[in-house]
Structure formats: structure tokens, C-alpha cells
């Protein structure tokens with residue numbers, strides 16, 4: 126039974142779903158980095174929100190970890206390249222809390238416009254400072270969005286209801302989508318110059334870090350009000366403090382901070398600052414949504430191989446996964462075969478699918494070929510890290526699909542490009558799900574690729590099979606099965622032997638010295 130750790134506060138629905146699906150679950154909240162590193166090795170899955178930081182160091186101890194599920198959107202607390210390199214799938218729940226977060230941004234905008242927190246504190250302190258809290262209307266004001274994705278577009282929709290003019294800077298927003306959303310697309314500078322209210326809805330990346338910089342703030346309208354319910358780090362906090370103190374920025378409402386938990390922050394106490402402790406996603410509705418989604422997605426992956434909302438591998442639905450399973454097994458074996466036989470100076474690899482395989486999602490088949498192929502170079506390779514390892518090695522990966530059926534109802538061909546030209550192997554499925562090799566470097570041969578095997582290339586001449594059988598028999602190696610193939614028109618023959626044990630070096634040397642032998646190699650599947 127797979128085992129999952131929930132390490133951040135999550136709606137109880139998550140644990141309920143894990144248990145109901147047959148996944149063992151522990152909930153341990155508030156672990157230090159050291160404590161997490163100490164226990165992570167026991168778990169196949171880790172479910173987090175934004176508090177747990179999954180660093181390369183912690184991943185080093187995560188010897189069994191297969192999947193990290195983020196019950197929420199932002200994944201900047203997870204080192205995705207390190208997780209990918211380790212073969213760990215990272216998934217999030219990209220829509221479960223978007224409405225809630227957009228509503229928080231709108232609430233922050235109202236709070237800024239009418240200074241609600243200060244007015245509340247003053248009133249409850251018995252001051253009745255009616256003339257002190259003069260507000261502004263939202264109607265007909267310009268709202269500038271930095272980022273018009275899921276949350277930004279919901280904010281735009283709500284702002285339209287408030288009769289605001291919405292402009293946006295988002296390099297990935299198409300004109301058509303902008304028209305559909307009723308948003309005017311502008312440059313970043315124009316956005317700073319025109320916005321009465323400015324709200325941030327981008328992830329924190331190298332491009333967006335500090336996007337509201339000191340220089341940017343200098344370009345904003347005097348009296349601008351700024352809302353950040355996306356990520357700390359998007360705004361230069363020191364520059365914002367100065368702009369609030371000088372009165373250039375009339376108010377800022379921050380849900381997120383560069384350092385979290387923000388128990389101390391230079392901005393605290395600055396006039397015009399409103400803050401909440403990363404509450405954007407904190408409604409009961411959103412938390413139920415993301416808890417259900419993350420648990421279902423992780424259980425699908427751990428139990429059936431289904432992949433949804435993964436950030437480092439292609440999606441694979443729970444319905445697709447069982448159909449793809451035998452094709453992926455075949456693909457992995459073929460990848461492994463070429464990896465073991467032709468791994469020197471491989472520059473590129475092409476994966477060709479034909480017939481029934483061509484009707485399926487090709488990405489997982491490619492991933493499985495690469496996992497088999499890269500397994501010849503590196504331990505602990507899987508579908509997640511194989512494409513990264515292949516890229517690191519500079520391997521050119523090509524995918525080809527032929528809808529037509531050939532001799533076989535389905536065929537997967539894996540070809541490697543080397544200095545000596547192209548070499549390929551091909552396989553099919555016998556029945557519904559039995560992987561079978563049908564071609565090896567241009568020679569027709571039918572073989573199961575299983576367990577320990579011996580690959581022998583020899584001159585196609587009488588008496589060879591007897592000689593190799595006698596040699597292996599004398600060395601105590603039992604042959605389970607043998608498969609023969611030869612080039613049409615004569616020349617070399619190929620022998621694939623299934624053996625009951627790994628063939629050691631001295632025996633290999635004896636086989637190598639047999640008359641007519643050109644190549645001998647052990648294989649393992």
C-alpha cells in the first residue's frame with residue numbers, strides 16, 4: 126500500500142480520500158527541515174501547501190518519493206528541477222482556489238479604497254474619527270492587472286461588475302483573449318502610468334521577481350493603490366515602504382511577503398499598509414476543492430499511474446493509464462535494448478509508433494523509451510527524469526506517428542543515430558499485452574525481452590548452436606529459451622538467449638572465443 130505524508134494544514138477531506146482509495150496517510154504538520162528530511166524516506170507521496178519547502182537537500186533523503194502534490198497553485202516552495210532530476214512528479218491544483226484568491230484581491234481593493242482596517246481599529250478604540258477616513262470610489266477607476274491568467278481574469282470579471290476600466294500587462298495574453306475578457310492590453314510602463322489600482326497575479330519567476338521595482342513605482346500615478354495576492358518577491362518591499370511614506374503610493378494591501386511567515390517585516394507599521402497572512406486561498410470552499418483534487422490526483426498516480434496537472438511530465442488520465450501500460454512496458458524494453466547495445470556515441474533517438482500505438486498519447490511511450498534507454502547510463506531513472514537526463518546529454522529526441530497498420534496490428538520502432546549511422550529495434554504486442562521484439566538492427570527475430578539474456582552475433586554457419594550450448598552447459602548456465610535471426614541473403618546471424626542466471630566474465634570470454642563469434646554481450650531486463 127503506498128504511503129503519503131501530509132505536511133501542511135489541509136482540509137480533512139484529503140486524508141479521507143487517501144484512506145478510501147487505499148493509500149496509507151500520516152498527517153504531521155509543522156515539521157522542521159531536519160525533521161522532514163529524517164522521515165521523508167518512508168513516503169511514496171508528499172502533499173503540501175505553501176509552508177513546506179521541498180529543497181534539494183530534503184529530496185536527497187526522499188528515497189521512495191514518487192509524487193509531490195501541491196494543494197494549491199504556486200509551486201515556488203518546491204524545487205521542481207531537483208524533483209525532476211530525482212524522478213519525482215510534481216502536481217498542483219491549478220483552479221481550486223482561483224475564485225477565492227480573486228475575491229481576496231477584490232476585498233483588499235475595497236479595504237484600501239475605504240481604509241477599512243484602520244477605520245475599524247479607530248472606531249473600536251472609541252475614537253469616532255469620521256473625517257479622518259475619506260475614501261475613493263472604485264467606479265470608473267482604472268484597474269491594472271499584472272498577469273491575466275486564471276486569477277487575473279476572474280479579478281477582471283469582478284472589476285467589470287464594479288464598473289472599473291481594466292487594463293493588463295501579460296506577455297502571454299493574446300489579443301483575442303483580451304477582447305474576450307474585456308481587457309485592454311498595454312505595455313508594463315503604460316500600466317504603471319495609467320492604473321489607479323494595480324493588482325499582481327503572476328507566478329514568481331526570474332522574469333517577474335521585483336517587477337514592481339523602485340523605478341516602476343516612480344512611473345506610477347501619484348495616489349496609486351497596490352494589491353499583491355500573488356507572491357512576495359514581486360514587489361521591492363523597501364521601495365514600497367519609501368513610496369508609502371512619501372505619500373506617492375496611497376495604500377498597499379499585501380497578502381504575501383518576500384519572507385514567510387512574515388512575523389517581522391520592514392513594511393509593518395507603514396501608513397497605508399494593509400496586510401493579511403497569506404490568506405488568499407483560505408476559504409472553506411477553496412480548501413475543500415484543493416484537498417479533494419490533490420488527494421485524487423496523487424492516488425490516481427500512485428495506484429494507477431494516472432497523471433493530472435503535473436508540472437514536470439505529460440498528463441495521463443486514469444482511463445488512459447491502463448491502456449498505455451503494455452505499450453509503455455514494450456517501449457521501455459526496446460529503449461533498454463538499444464541503450465544496452467548501442468549506447469556509445471548516440472546523438473539522437475527517434476520513436477516511431479504505428480497502428481494501435483499511434484492512436485494513444487505518444488508522450489508516455491516516448492518517456493518509457495527514454496527511461497529504458499537512459500537506464501543503461503544511470504541508476505534510478507524513470508519516466509519523469511529520463512527526458513531531463515536525455516536533454517542534459519544533448520540527445521535529439523524525435524517522435525513519429527504512422528496511423529496505418531503494417532504487418533503487425535501495432536509496432537513501436539526505436540532508432541538511435543550514431544556516428545556509424547542509424548540502428549533500430551522494433552517490437553509489438555502479442556495478444557493484448559505481451560511485449561515482443563520483432564526486429565533487431567535490421568534482422569527479423571522474435572523474442573521476449575526478460576530477465577538475463579545473452580546477445581551473440583556470429584557467422585551464419587552450421588554447428589554454432591551446438592557449440593554455444595555445450596560451452597554454456599559445461600559452465601553450468603541453463604538456457605531458458607533461444608531466439609534466432611539472420612540477415613536475408615546470408616551474412617551474420619543473431620542469437621538472443623534467455624539464461625537462468627547472469628553470465629559472468631570468464632564464461633563470456635569462453636563464448637567470445639568460440640569459432641565464428643563476432644560479438645557477445647550480456648543483457649538484463
Ligand SMILES: NC(=O)c1ccc[n+]([C@@H]2O[C@H](COP(=O)([O-])OP(=O)(O)OC[C@H]3O[C@@H](n4cnc5c(N)ncnc54)[C@H](O)[C@@H]3O)[C@@H](O)[C@H]2O)c1
Pocket residue numbers: 198199200219222223226271272273274275276277294295296297298326327328329332333354355356380381403404405406407
Ligand atoms: N495569495 C494566495 O493565497 C494565492 C492563491 C492562489 C494563487 N496565488 C498565486 O497567484 C499567482 C497567479 O495564479 P494564477 O492561477 O492566476 O496563475 P496562471 O498561471 O493562471 O496565471 C499567471 C499569469 O501570469 C502571466 N505571466 C507570466 N509571466 C509574466 C510576466 N513576466 N509579466 C506579466 N504576466 C506574466 C502568465 O501569462 C499567466 O497568464 C500564482 O503565483 C499563485 O501562486 C496566490
Ligand SMILES: O=C(O)[C@H](O)COP(=O)(O)O
Pocket residue numbers: 174175176196197198199200222403404405406407
Ligand atoms: O499558490 C497558492 O495556491 C496560494 O499561495 C495558496 O497557498 P496556501 O495553500 O499556503 O494557502
